[in-house]
Amino acid sequence: MSVGTGFVVGEPTENPYAPQRAHSCASYAEHMKSVPSWVSYSVFRVLLFVAPLAILLLLGIKEWIAAVIAALVGMSLSFIFLRKTREKVARDLYAARHREKPRVHEDAELEDAALDREERKATPVESTAGAEQSTDSRQNGSQP
Secondary structure (H helix, E strand, C coil), X not given: CECCCCCXXXXXXXXXXXXXXXXXXXXXXXXXXXXXXHHHHHHHXXXXXXXXXXXXXXXXXXXXXXXXXXXXXXXXXXXXXXXXXXXHHHHHHHHHHCCCCCCCCHHHHHHHHHHHHHHHHHCCCCCHHHHHHHHHXXXXXXXX
8 A cells, every 4th residue: 555655555664864773693693703713812811810900909909919819810710711712712723724725815826927937038048058168167267
C-alpha cells in the first residue's frame, strides 16, 4: 500500500541521516579477531602488572618492593588467566618461523628478474682467447 510520499508502507527504508546501529556481538567478535593475538596478550600482561603496582603504590609500599610484588602477581595471574592467548601467540610465532614457502611478493620477483637481466647486459662476456692471454701475461710478469 502506497502513501503520497512515495514510500511503501511496511517496507524499511535506509535513512542516511539516521544514527548508526550499535554493532552486533558477532561483528564485534569478528573485529576483535582482527587484532593480532600478540598485541592483546601484551596489553593484558602490561595491565596485569600495572594494576597491582598502582594498588601497592597507593597503599604506600616502597617502589622497588611494590614492583617486585606486582611482577610476581602479574606473572602468576597471566599464567592462570591468559593460557589460551599465550598458546595462540606461541602457535603464531611457530607458524611464522616455520613457513613451508617463503613469502615473496610478485613485485620482488619481477624486480629481481629485471636486475638480473641488467647485470647480464652490463657485464660483457670475455672471449676465451682474451682470458688465456691475460692469464699468460700475469704468469710471465709482463704487462699487456
